Amino acid sequence: MPLAKINQVSGTAVYVPGDDIDTDRIIPARFMKCVTFDGLGEYLFHDVRFDEQGRKKDHSLNDDKFVDSSIMLSGKNFGCGSSREHAPQSLYRAGFRAIIAGNFAEIFFGNSINLGIPCVGMDAEDRASLAQWVEANAETQVTVDVDLLQVRAGNLTLPCEMRAGARDSLLNGAWDPLDELLSVSSEVDQVAKQLNYV
Amino acid sequence: MTPKNLFQKVWEAHSVKALSNGQTQLFVGRHLIHEVTSPQAFGMLREKGLPVRYPERTFATVDHIVPTNESSEPYSDPLADAMIKELRKNCEDFGVTFFDVSTGKQGIVHVVGPEQGLTQPGMTIACGDSHTSTHGAFGAIAFGIGTSQVRDLLATQTMALGKLKVRRIEVNGDLAPGVYAKDVILHIIRKLGVNGGTGYAYEYAGDVFDRFTMEERMTVCNMSIEGGARAGYVNPDETTFEYIKGRPYAPKGDDWEKAVENWRSFASDEGCDYDDIISIRAQEIPPTVTWGINPGQAIGVDESIPSPDKVAEDEKAGTVEALEYMKLTPGIPLEGTPIDVAFVGSCTNGRISDLEEVAKHLNGQKVKDGVHAIVVPGSQIVSQMAVEKGLDKVFINAGFEWRAAGCSMCLAMNPDKLIGDQLCASSSNRNFKGRQGSPTGRTMLMSPVMVAAAAITGQITDARKVFQN
Ligand code: SF4
Numbered sequence: 289m290p291l292a293k294i295n296q297v298s299g300t301a302v303y304v305p306g307d308d309i310d311t312d313r314i315i316p317a318r319f320m321k322c323v324t325f326d327g328l329g330e331y332l333f334h335d336v337r338f339d340e341q342g343r344k345k346d347h348s349l350n351d352d353k354f355v356d357s358s359i360m361l362s363g364k365n366f367g368c369g370s371s372r373e374h375a376p377q378s379l380y381r382a383g384f385r386a387i388i389a390g391n392f393a394e395i396f397f398g399n400s401i402n403l404g405i406p407c408v409g410m411d412a413e414d415r416a417s418l419a420q421w422v423e424a425n426a427e428t429q430v431t432v433d434v435d436l437l438q439v440r441a442g443n444l445t446l447p448c449e450m451r452a453g454a455r456d457s458l459l460n461g462a463w464d465p466l467d468e469l470l471s472v473s474s475e476v477d478q479v480a481k482q483l484n485y486v
Numbered sequence: 487m488t489p490k491n492l493f494q495k496v497w498e499a500h501s502v503k504a505l506s507n508g509q510t511q512l513f514v515g516r517h518l519i520h521e522v523t524s525p526q527a528f529g530m531l532r533e534k535g536l537p538v539r540y541p542e543r544t545f546a547t548v549d550h551i552v553p554t555n556e557s558s559e560p561y562s563d564p565l566a567d568a569m570i571k572e573l574r575k576n577c578e579d580f581g582v583t584f585f586d587v588s589t590g591k592q593g594i595v596h597v598v599g600p601e602q603g604l605t606q607p608g609m610t611i612a613c614g615d616s617h618t619s620t621h622g623a624f625g626a627i628a629f630g631i632g633t634s635q636v637r638d639l640l641a642t643q644t645m646a647l648g649k650l651k652v653r654r655i656e657v658n659g660d661l662a663p664g665v666y667a668k669d670v671i672l673h674i675i676r677k678l679g680v681n682g683g684t685g686y687a688y689e690y691a692g693d694v695f696d697r698f699t700m701e702e703r704m705t706v707c708n709m710s711i712e713g714g715a716r717a718g719y720v721n722p723d724e725t726t727f728e729y730i731k732g733r734p735y736a737p738k739g740d741d742w743e744k745a746v747e748n749w750r751s752f753a754s755d756e757g758c759d760y761d762d763i764i765s766i767r768a769q770e771i772p773p774t775v776t777w778g779i780n781p782g783q784a785i786g787v788d789e790s791i792p793s794p795d796k797v798a799e800d801e802k803a804g805t806v807e808a809l810e811y812m813k814l815t816p817g818i819p820l821e822g823t824p825i826d827v828a829f830v831g832s833c834t835n836g837r838i839s840d841l842e843e844v845a846k847h848l849n850g851q852k853v854k855d856g857v858h859a860i861v862v863p864g865s866q867i868v869s870q871m872a873v874e875k876g877l878d879k880v881f882i883n884a885g886f887e888w889r890a891a892g893c894s895m896c897l898a899m900n901p902d903k904l905i906g907d908q909l910c911a912s913s914s915n916r917n918f919k920g921r922q923g924s925p926t927g928r929t930m931l932m933s934p935v936m937v938a939a940a941a942i943t944g945q946i947t948d949a950r951k952v953f954q955n
Pocket of ligand 1: 595892897914
């Protein structure tokens, strides 16, 4: 099945404040005891959403206004820490289809693109105006336009950025590289042979 | 020929072709897997009906979920039990070598690879685990990857990757007494920041690295990822070859000389280009301890907890958040901060030399009442070597718990966890909120000897004052 071309993502957004949000925060390690990714959505940001007795804490992801959101807005260095794909998987399974942040940790970024989740970078000032807008307009759609590299929300049109190769792969429906990797089997054998591994 | 750095040489030797998304299809010589990030990848292979392309290039072990205080299966945690069984089955079904618990070779994947001689210079290595950068200590280019890439590797032995820039970090001069490899990397991250390495591979070089043992080099390369770098390496030299020689998967007989010659050729050439060069004076590096919630929030042991008023504008919010989480008061000395738990272990500092160094200092001293101290060897082989040297007794006599090999308290996927807001002096690599299993648990990262000093005094202390032998 050919992959979808991802030109833009639209949906309501939620603001999760904070810089350096690491993958342990996105999905605490104890929830990675699983052999499939299926149930991960439930545990997204678990420890900041629930206290030790399992009661809901004051957090935007617990706010009824934002339950259906599919775009997440956050701070700098989002997704730092571990290489666990469980992090983007839990975002995906909780319904998120695009992430806007100051910038992204590399492995997280790559893992997300592989799942077809655009991750766009935006400068601090624009993030602040967007955050304000999102708080005031929880029910209105935001569009992350991968093609034009802009985020549109109400009257706001804000520039955003994404590495060219990643953007192309989303636009061309080539964000999961497996088919292309599988297509050159003999060249792979060739490289394997030339390497002097003993 | 234009001189090249090691990264460029390894990259070129392993490039298959340019992909349509601008990345490179890179051949990966060795693929290491563990129970947490591989089951879903095998699941994807089954879904697509694909075999493992080169099963002899993938090696498995189990580390994150193994309980370190119970050895018989089934494990009391049914989820952990399901994960080890799943890995066993996947390895059997797809023909992958598994260093299972019963083989005596099990351990943390980044301890096992080098120990078995699987990690060699000039290789590309990948593993679904961010601390794969550890293997760079051998002059390999080693990447931590996500599960979809684990699938790509199993199916094709290649993955899609963008080329990195290379930053050479030179540390010249002599380290002060009581300053270890762990302090060197904590200091580098403190200076360059937790995302200072984005887009880079780090080449570590200079006097200090030339003199370091392989295990010290591994400690530094291990935490490259904490500095945001995708990989970190040290050029291979005699120390490297000496370490590999004679290990189970090391080249043997006539192959050995050929291999060494080949490995040597991968070292960065004299006069090659780097995208960036940074120089650090070894003398400047203090015993370093993290006080906050990311590994860059670190200070020298004789410094005071930072005050939000005194840090750069863009670090203010992070500092306030960290102080609040860590329940620390700005301006007070770091030394004297009481601890509850002491952990010696992990893929950063759970090797035999780490245990030997701590044991050498313990010398009859006792863990302070009320401190829970555990020591967890990085692998079964480390454990066995330690027992042969009698180190287990030294630890036990000092009041440490002696455990079986695994990731243990480095992260919360097994029974070893902090409780409530306990503060742990830890030789591991991450101090993120909740990392050690309690959502309010607190972690301070430091060298293993500093962990031991904290265990003995019950508070963060400059180890040089505690161990004056
Ligand atoms: S010891 Fe810690 S960092 Fe290393 S592999 Fe295990 S969990 Fe990861």
